[in-house]
Amino acid sequence: MNPAPLVALVGNPNAGKSALFNALTGARQKVGNYPGVTVERHAGRMALPDGRPVELLDLPGTYSLEPSSPDERVTRDVVTGAQAGERLPDAIVVVVDASNLDNHLRFTLQLIALGLPVVVALNMYDLAERDGLKLDPQALARELGVPVVPTVAVRKRGIDDLKEALAELVTPGATALRPSDPVLHADIATLQRRARQIAMAATISETPVRRWTHMLDSVALHPVFGVLLLFVVLFVMFQAVFFAGAAPADAIAGGFDWLAGLVKQAMPDSILRSLITDGAIAGVGAVIKFLPQILIMFFFILVLEASGYMVRAAFLMDRIMASVGLSGRAFIPLLSSFACAVPGIMSTRTIEDEKDRLTTILIAPLMTCSARLPVYTLVIGAMIPNVRVLPFVGLQGLVMLGLYIMGVAGAFVVALVLRRTVTKGASSGFMMEMPKYQLPSVRDLAIGLWSRAEIFLKRAGTTIAFTTIVLWAMLSFPQVPKGSAVSQVNYSVAGRIANTIEPAFRPIGFNRDIVLALIPAMAAREVSVAALGTVYAIDTAGGDDETKMAQTLHKRWSLATALAFLIWFVFAPQCISTIAVTRRETNGWKWPAFMVGYLFLLAYIMAGITYWLAVFAGL
Amino acid sequence: MATTPLSLEQLPQRQRATVAGIAWDRLSAPEGRRLRELGFDEGVGIEVLHRARIGGGPIACRIGRMTVALRRRVAGAIHVDPLTS
Numbered sequence A: 001m002n003p004a005p006l007v008a009l010v011g012n013p014n015a016g017k018s019a020l021f022n023a024l025t026g027a028r029q030k031v032g033n034y035p036g037v038t039v040e041r042h043a044g045r046m047a048l049p050d051g052r053p054v055e056l057l058d059l060p061g062t063y064s065l066e067p068s069s070p071d072e073r074v075t076r077d078v079v080t081g082a083q084a085g086e087r088l089p090d091a092i093v094v095v096v097d098a099s100n101l102d103n104h105l106r107f108t109l110q111l112i113a114l115g116l117p118v119v120v121a122l123n124m125y126d127l128a129e130r131d132g133l134k135l136d137p138q139a140l141a142r143e144l145g146v147p148v149v150p151t152v153a154v155r156k157r158g159i160d161d162l163k164e165a166l167a168e169l170v171t172p173g174a175t176a177l178r179p180s181d182p183v184l185h186a187d188i189a190t191l192q193r194r195a196r197q198i199a200m201a202a203t204i205s206e207t208p209v210r211r212w213t214h215m216l217d218s219v220a221l222h223p224v225f226g227v228l229l230l231f232v233v234l235f236v237m238f239q240a241v242f243f244a245g246a247a248p249a250d251a252i253a254g255g256f257d258w259l260a261g262l263v264k265q266a267m268p269d270s271i272l273r274s275l276i277t278d279g280a281i282a283g284v285g286a287v288i289k290f291l292p293q294i295l296i297m298f299f300f301i302l303v304l305e306a307s308g309y310m311v312r313a314a315f316l317m318d319r320i321m322a323s324v325g326l327s328g329r330a331f332i333p334l335l336s337s338f339a340c341a342v343p344g345i346m347s348t349r350t351i352e353d354e355k356d357r358l359t360t361i362l363i364a365p366l367m368t369c370s371a372r373l374p375v376y377t378l379v380i381g382a383m384i385p386n387v388r389v390l391p392f393v394g395l396q397g398l399v400m401l402g403l404y405i406m407g408v409a410g411a412f413v414v415a416l417v418l419r420r421t422v423t424k425g426a427s428s429g430f431m432m433e434m435p436k437y438q439l440p441s442v443r444d445l446a447i448g449l450w451s452r453a454e455i456f457l458k459r460a461g462t463t464i465a466f467t468t469i470v471l472w473a474m475l476s477f478p479q480v481p482k483g484s485a486v487s488q489v490n491y492s493v494a495g496r497i498a499n500t501i502e503p504a505f506r507p508i509g510f511n512r513d514i515v516l517a518l519i520p521a522m523a524a525r526e527v528s529v530a531a532l533g534t535v536y537a538i539d540t541a542g543g544d545d546e547t548k549m550a551q552t553l554h555k556r557w558s559l560a561t562a563l564a565f566l567i568w569f570v571f572a573p574q575c576i577s578t579i580a581v582t583r584r585e586t587n588g589w590k591w592p593a594f595m596v597g598y599l600f601l602l603a604y605i606m607a608g609i610t611y612w613l614a615v616f617a618g619l
Numbered sequence B: 001m002a003t004t005p006l007s008l009e010q011l012p013q014r015q016r017a018t019v020a021g022i023a024w025d026r027l028s029a030p031e032g033r034r035l036r037e038l039g040f041d042e043g044v045g046i047e048v049l050h051r052a053r054i055g056g057g058p059i060a061c062r063i064g065r066m067t068v069a070l071r072r073r074v075a076g077a078i079h080v081d082p083l084t085s
Helices: A019-024 A070-079 A099-114 A127-129 A137-144 A159-169 A188-202 A212-220 A225-245 A246-266 A271-288 A291-307 A309-322 A328-336 A341-351 A354-366 A370-383 A395-420 A442-476 A495-509 A513-521 A527-535 A543-556 A559-571 A576-586 A589-614 B029-037
Strands: A006-011 A029-033 A042-046 A054-056 A091-097 A117-125 A133-135 A148-150 A203-206 A389-392 A432-434 B018-022 B045-051 B059-063 B066-070 B078-082
Touching: A006 A019, A006 A070, A006 A099, A006 A117, A019 A029, A019 A054, A019 A091, A019 A159, A019 A212, A019 B066, A029 A442, A042 A133, A042 A212, A091 A099, A091 A159, A091 A309, A099 A127, A099 A137, A099 A188, A099 A543, A117 A137, A117 A159, A127 A133, A137 A148, A137 A495, A148 A159, A148 A246, A188 A203, A188 B029, A212 A225, A212 A309, A212 B045, A225 A246, A225 A291, A225 A309, A246 A291, A271 A442, A291 A309, A291 A328, A291 A341, A291 A442, A309 A328, A309 A432, A309 B066, A328 A354, A341 A442, A341 A576, A354 A395, A354 A576, A354 A589, A370 A395, A370 A543, A370 A559, A389 A395, A395 A559, A395 A589, A432 B029, A442 A495, A442 A513, A495 A513, A495 A589, A513 A527, A513 A559, A559 A589, A576 A589
Parallel strands: A006 A054, A006 A091, A091 A117, A117 A148
Antiparallel strands: A029 A042, A042 A054, A133 A203, A432 B066, B018 B045, B018 B078, B045 B059, B059 B066
């Protein structure tokens, strides 16, 4: 049996391609990866009006067939049949922005020149009309020599007509159009001029109107009001992530605790029960707990992107980012990393330049993520005196702020160094199309969120669940003999490792208990709080016990050790999920290994400096 | 016609102009290609829409029907002819 015809959606960035893809396929889509590259493969199924199935491929947006990023290379390779693991499409849907014909038609001409059957979707037709532009689709079809269908993907208009046009293209025996126009194979400047001619011929009239986008931009890009607006947007976003995300996160954690409790009641005490409750359920729960915050974060990111505001934020921040060799585009991923480095690293995909992107991934873990908060809160509460240094300014809060600032400052210094060494290269600059503002469609948002959630749960979830089980095993074996005075933690593999490597940490003021707590902290940082609790044989579940825990810390740790511990967590190699997602996004172990290595070194040196400075200061 | 070539960087905000020429040799190959892809070409209408004034940030300009953000260094390589009307 012949496979269903393959149809590729191709077009410039900002042509509304993904919205059209969503409108054509609905929820029947699959996100995968092209082999060997981090480029996502978006595929979906749709039915033609006559019932025949078609496989639809949403290719990354690009301006031409000369690629300047891995995404763009995939687009070129697929439409020329050179992409490994992908067959040559049977037809191409070229998506063009109706109000930006001059530019988008040049790429259309290049695509027509390939000789595959082509239909042009004249998308965002409504926005063009709103801008006072009257177009003649028939004239455009005549000039291009291919069918043209006006569409409004976000409102699902013109979709049936587009399907009709496609049905004719993929009919067996239909002869592909063989373009003879010699202009098609000309250089980019000639093509551009031809595109402008065609655009002119297809334009009936143009009434200049005051464009919404320009009015909004005079606020959004304003040197003062624009920056203020950006800070308001960020403030709302952070509030939402921290506060709206906290309740569902607690509910999920509670649900997993309840589940573990059920298993504990139903099963006799055994290694198997411990594996299920302390290993599997606790491990999976530790991952899924982050899902609400990640989804809220992505909701904001998707809205900001789809509305067109993201590029404006990048525009405002470009100057600051340029000072450390990055571009404005790195701003949003770094911002997301304050909630969690995992969605932050996932959102670096919007950065075109590979080296910019890699640098951003490598410094993302230095943004203080929400998982470090419980650790900071506990140690600061226990060790830093609760005094006011100024009216309304407490010392504890100041230390907390200082830790956040150290992370950001550290990230900027690291970016500077990396851009001159391992990720050296010409600064990619900042040259971006600023799309028109648009109301995002609920369906596109929902599909976007769903696919993010799926990726997070499937890929990172399996890795994290696996590693937490390994950590559980390290803490549970070998089992302490009955009646022994030694605690299970001390007797376990992890305890023994801690004893062995403890001398290496002595110079930076860490005692054996801290070293032991650092091992499970690899799975998730806040686990180190629970681990310290176990080490000190205190159950930290209740509020009272947390006070007890703080008292214990106060008795056993010097202030110098506590400060070193806090600084360690500012720079420390991040949790397993971050490492897993870095591996996925950089396609290999090289960069996650580098990341863990440099962070470890940095954490060690900075904690050491802090410890000795504190010791010399007599703390 | 201006006697001294004016660059996009110097073009007053909201002053309509056309691209007179681009100093391709002052741009890297990828920069030049991306500029072409975004529609920068001799004779195309251009206008500076917004400037991030503080500390030499990027500028936003209208080129043809598109709005494009670019850094000042690149804008300095684009020569423009202001329209007098």
